[in-house]
Amino acid sequence: MTRTDADTVVDSTVKYSYGTWRFQKSWKNPLHIVDAEGCYFYDTENKRYLDFSSQLICANLGHKNKAVIEAICEQARKLPYISPSFTTDVRGKLGEQLLQVLPGGLTKFFYSTSGTEANEAAIKIARLYTGKYKIISRYRSYHGSTAGSIAATGDVRRQAVEPAGKIDGVIFAPDADPYRSPFGAKTPEDCAKLSAEYVDYMIKNEGNVAAILVEPVAGTNGVLVPPSEYLPMLREIADKHGVLLITDEVMAGWGRTGEWFSVNHWKLKPDILTTAKGITGAYIPLGLTATTTEIADYFEDHYFAHGHTYEAHPLTLAPAIAAIAEYRRLDLINESRRKGEYMGKKLQELKEKHRSVGDVRGLGLFWGVELVRDRKTKEPFYSAEDKLAGKPSLLDRIAAQMMSNGVYAMQWLSHFVLGPPLIVSEDQIDEGVAAMDRALELADREVQDS
Numbered sequence: 001m002t003r004t005d006a007d008t009v010v011d012s013t014v015k016y017s018y019g020t021w022r023f024q025k026s027w028k029n030p031l032h033i034v035d036a037e038g039c040y041f042y043d044t045e046n047k048r049y050l051d052f053s054s055q056l057i058c059a060n061l062g063h064k065n066k067a068v069i070e071a072i073c074e075q076a077r078k079l080p081y082i083s084p085s086f087t088t089d090v091r092g093k094l095g096e097q098l099l100q101v102l103p104g105g106l107t108k109f110f111y112s113t114s115g116t117e118a119n120e121a122a123i124k125i126a127r128l129y130t131g132k133y134k135i136i137s138r139y140r141s142y143h144g145s146t147a148g149s150i151a152a153t154g155d156v157r158r159q160a161v162e163p164a165g166k167i168d169g170v171i172f173a174p175d176a177d178p179y180r181s182p183f184g185a186k187t188p189e190d191c192a193k194l195s196a197e198y199v200d201y202m203i204k205n206e207g208n209v210a211a212i213l214v215e216p217v218a219g220t221n222g223v224l225v226p227p228s229e230y231l232p233m234l235r236e237i238a239d240k241h242g243v244l245l246i247t248d249e250v251m252a253g254w255g256r257t258g259e260w261f262s263v264n265h266w267k268l269k270p271d272i273l274t275t276a277k278g279i280t281g282a283y284i285p286l287g288l289t290a291t292t293t294e295i296a297d298y299f300e301d302h303y304f305a306h307g308h309t310y311e312a313h314p315l316t317l318a319p320a321i322a323a324i325a326e327y328r329r330l331d332l333i334n335e336s337r338r339k340g341e342y343m344g345k346k347l348q349e350l351k352e353k354h355r356s357v358g359d360v361r362g363l364g365l366f367w368g369v370e371l372v373r374d375r376k377t378k379e380p381f382y383s384a385e386d387k388l389a390g391k392p393s394l395l396d397r398i399a400a401q402m403m404s405n406g407v408y409a410m411q412w413l414s415h416f417v418l419g420p421p422l423i424v425s426e427d428q429i430d431e432g433v434a435a436m437d438r439a440l441e442l443a444d445r446e447v448q449d450s
Contacts, residue, residue: 006032006044009032010029010030010032013030014027014028014029014030021157023390026390031043031403032044036051036063036064037062037063037064038062038063038064038421038423039051039062039063039420039421039423039424039425039428040063041063041408047406048406049403049406049407049408050406050407050408050420050428050431050432050435051063051408051420051421052402052407052408052409052418052419052420052432052435053408053409053410053416053417053418053419053420054282054419054420054421055282055410056277056282056410057219057251057256057277057366057410057417057419058251058276058277058278058281058282059281059282059421060254060255060256060277060278060281060282060327060332060421060422061278061281061283061323061326061327061332061421061422061423062281062421062422062423062424063421065281065283065322065323065326067322067325067326067329068280068281068283068319068322068323068326069283070322071318071319071321071322072283072284072315072318072319074318075090075314075315075317075318075319076315078314079314080314080315081313081314081315082314084307084308084309084310084311084312084313087312088312088314088317090314090317090318090321091111091312091314091317093321094317094320094321095109097320097321097324098288098290101260101261101324102260102261102273102290103261103263103264103268103269103270103273104269105269105292105293106270106273106290106291106292107290107291107292107293107296108290108291108292108293108295108296109288109289109290109291110125110288110289110290110291110306110311111286111287111288111311111312111313111316111317112286112287112288112289112308112310112311113285113286113287113308113310113313113316114144114276114285114287115143115144115149115248115250115251115274115275115276115277115287116143116144116145116146116149116150116287117144117146117287117308118250118274118275118276118287118288118289119143119144119148119149119152119213119246119248119250119274119289120144120146120147120148120149121274121287121289121306122211122213122246122272122274122289123135123148123149123152123211123213123246124148124305124306125272125289125291125295125306126210126211126244126246126271126272127210128299128302128304128305129210129244129295129298129299130210130211130242130243130244132208132209132210133168133169133208133210134169134170134171134206134207134208134209134210135152135169135170135171135209135210135211135212135213136171136172136173136199136202136203136206136209136211136212136213136243137152137153137154137170137171137172137173137213137214138154138172138173138174138175138214138215138218139154139155139172139173139174139175140154140155140175140177140218140221140222140224141153141154141155141175141213141214141215141218141221141248142154142155142157142215142218142219142220142221143213143215143248143250144250145157147167148167151167151170152170152213154172155220155221155384156384156387156388156413159384159388160388169208171202171206173195173198173199173202173212174195174198175195175218175224176191176192176195176196176224176226176227176230177191177222177224177226178191178227179358179359179361179370179378180378181194181195182195183195183198188227188228189227189229191227191230192226192227192228192229192230192233193229193233195226195230196229196230196233196234196237199212199234199237200237200240200241203237203241203243204241209241209243210243210244211238211243211244211245211246211271211272212234212237212238212243212244212245212246213246213248214231214234214245214246214247214248215247215248215249215250215251215252216231216247216248216249216252216262216263216265216266216268217251217252217257217262217363217366219250219251219252219366219417220251220410220412220417221412222361222368222370222412222415222417223361223362223366223367223368223415223417224361224368225361225362225363228266231263231266231268232266232267232268235268235269238271244271244272244295245270245271245272246270246271246272246273246274247261247263247268247270247272247273247274248274249261249262249263249273249274249275250274250275250276250277250287251277251366252366253275253277253278253279254275254277254278254279254323254327255278255327255332255333255336255364255365255422256278256336256364256365256366256419256422257336257340257363257364257365257366258333258334258336258337258340258363258364258365259333259337259364260327260333261273261275262363265363271291271292271294271295272289272290272291272292272295273288273289273290274287274288274289274290275287275288275290276288278323279320279323280316280319280320280323281319281323281326283319283323284315284316284319285316286316286317286319286320327422330422330423332422332423335422335423336364336365336422337364339365339422339424339426339429340362340363340364340365340366340367342426342429343362343365343367343418343420343429343433344360344362344367346429346430346433347360347362347367347369347418347433348360349433350369350433350436350437350440351369353437354437354440354441354443354444355375355444355447356371356372356373356381356440356443356444356446356447357369357370357371357372357440357443358370358371358372358375358378359372362418365419365420365422365424366418366419367417367418367419368415368416368417368418369415369416369418369436370414370415371394371395371398371414371415371416371440371443372414372447373446373447374447380413380414381393381394381395381414381443381446382394382395382413382414383413383414384413386413387413393411394442394443394446395411395413395414395415395416396411397442398411398416398436398439398440398442398443399411399416399439401438401439401442402435402436402439405435405438405439406431406435407431407432407435407436409432409435409436416436418432420432
């Protein structure tokens with residue numbers, strides 16, 4: 001491709017399409033990517049970039065996995081589309097495979113094409129099943145961008161679209177974040193207890209609560225790993241009040257945390273589980289809403305009021321079957337756990353070296369690195385208000401320097417969300433951490449000057 005051709009692609013992209021979650025004036029020269037393989041992707045100049053965040057924490061299998069690509073091609077040749085009122089070989093087979101990897105008790109599935117759609121389905125199913133309408137979410141959460149899922153999102157992305165992005169019945173609880181406990185808890189145990197008890201208090205006083213919706217490990221809001229007691233306490237509270245527990249595993253599922261699903265760390269069994277991203281390794285968009293048999297049985301004699309043209313699309317299901325086989329063949333769940341320990345150790349070393357790093361937390365190959373102006377006050381470098389005002393971001397500058405050194409890392413507000421493909425090597429982890437090490441000097445200088 002000539003330089004002129006490449007410029008035309010960029011110009012046309014900016015002219016005719018929207019850049020997401022941004023002021024459009026800040027998206028004038030998106031990097032033109034032409035190839036990707038393994039843990040790397042390449043631009044028009046054939047410059048190589050380490051994918052240190054699996055794009056949007058979704059390319060879990062890396063790029064150009066041959067088995068997944070062949071499954072897509074084979075299904076396209078055989079049957080590229082059929083209405084969801086019919087069935088297909090891949091629909092039957094995927095259901096059987098999911099029963100083997102999902103947490104026990106989840107036995108009925110609705111297929112969509114994204115995580116946001118999976119959460120929309122979960123909210124609707126919970127309301128239909130319980131006859132109640134309130135959903136308890138959390139402030140530092142992201143569940144998607146469509147009406148119901150953005151209404152259930154606690155962060156700045158909901159605030160940016162209110163009141164248009166608000167639906168009745170969603171209420172928010174504090175987060176179980178030991179680093180920034182809203183209750184000022186001094187220990188993880190107290191943080192878990194106070195955060196869970198607040199949800200209990202909400203249910204008692206609100207009434208008409210259908211479900212609690214949580215990311216077991218919150219993703220773009222900083223890889224918030226809850227204290228070990230928190231999720232089991234939520235399960236007990238939900239059971240006590242006859243409320244459903246919905247776990248959003250869109251980002252944390254599919255080996256990302258060193259388990260098939262992050263809830264497995266706490267032996268938690270949700271009533272509804274949603275997921276997407278890693279279910280196909282992001283090769284084809286697929287969302288999944290999984291429910292218990294008890295919920296499924298309810299709809300035997302009650303109208304299931306939900307559906308999509310592309311529900312159970314054959315081209316989305318075939319790569320999921322292949323992806324599950326690849327997770328097993330490559331032993332990626334165990335690899336995520338093992339390499340995650342190595343990555344966590346390396347990132348903790350960054351915290352010891354750089355005074356701008358306030359906290360490092362994670363599980364498996366899923367890590368958050370939070371930057372602060374002052375470790376004592378925990379003042380962030382960039383706030384939600386800064387984002388809405390379109391102010392320049394220090395983290396954008398840090399990410400840009402990492403890109404100039406050949407490493408892509410995803411950032412949001414004042415933290416990085418790191419999660420390379422599960423096929424990553426220790427040498428590649430070293431490569432990514434080294435690029436961050438150099439770039440963090442930018443933040444350290446800001447701390448020094450403050």
